Amino acid sequence: MRIYVLGATGHIGSYLVPRLVRAGHEVVAASRGTREAYHPDPAWDDARRVVLDRDASDAEGTTAAQVLAERPDAVVDLVCFTPDSARQLVEGLRGEVGLLAHCGSIWSHGLSTSLPMEEDDPKHPFGEYGVGKQAIEDLLLAESASSGGLPCTVVHPGHISGPGWRVINPVGNVDPRVWATIARGEELTVPGDASATMHHVHADDVAQVFELALQRPEASVGEAFHAVSARALTVRGFAEAAYAWWGHEARLRPVTWEQFRAEAGDEHAGTSWEHLHRSQVCSISKPQSRLGYEPGWTSDAAAHEAVAWLAAHDEEHDLPAPA
Secondary structure (H helix, E strand, O other), rough: OEEEOOOOOOOOOHHHHHHHOOOOEEEEEEEEOOOOOOOHHHHHHHOOOOOOHHHHHHHHHHHHHHHHOOOOOOEEEEOOOOOHHHHHHHHOOOOOOOEEEEOHHHHHHOOOOOOOOOOOOOOEOOOOHHHHHHHHHHHHHHHHOOOOOOOEEEEEOOOOOOOOOOOOOOOOOOOHHHHHHHHHOOOOOEOOOOOOOOOEEEEEEEEHHHHHHOOOHHHHHHOOOEOOOOOOOOHHHHHHHHHHOOOOOOOOEEEEEHHHHHHHHHHHHHHHHHHHHHOOOEOOOOHHHHHOOOOOOHHHHHHHHHHHHHHHHHHHHHOOOOO
């Protein structure tokens, strides 16, 4: 196939484009052109690179036209965040391409009522991001189910991890001081009782789900799939694994959210609350059974790779490399 990837140099696209090239597809890799992919891969030499600024093209109403100018058979949309943006693309692509694969989020679930969460569970999203992603999913799946509609599938990643960016840490934020505290074997302040959960996933495993969805449209069209590791981690479990990377026993000091906010600061505490309040655990039985998905990384292995990169590149915090 000829596949157009919107947001090609982001977290997921950095792995998806090489995967698709190696699978024999013609790939058009679209990005704003402001940076390269997160990691080098010789397969990028065989992808066609184009510039597309999604915000600008949506404002001009030209996104679909720019995509169709490349004559794709399928489109992967990794940078759609509002229903209006999704609707504009769908209306332009309807009848012109065989599949639109959209990147959603497990935050579309909101608070869970049973665990592990399944894709078709009732959803109760909150916050602008989660509500928006759920509205987009509803729009795309309804479009896919309608007569003459554009075939669509939705992939919902967990907390995307990998080398090149700051991974969500054991207290649910991206404060690099947390990793430094753990590396030194010092006491880590955690909000609540450390039982909240987070469900990480390596960016390449998210790319795997997209690749499988494109390869198997008979199984993916009209469906949504989680893209997460095989098992989620609690705050305590994640912290214990992380301390062990530097040869330490975990030292956790549970505090109230008010105390945590006073120590961590409003920004980091707010990010922690967003992740830990949801406390999500997602099932992967559907992508496994229908697509053949098999995660290549556990939650802690994906985070470990990200932290090893951070140790090699963040000179400010002098973080030693994890074992």
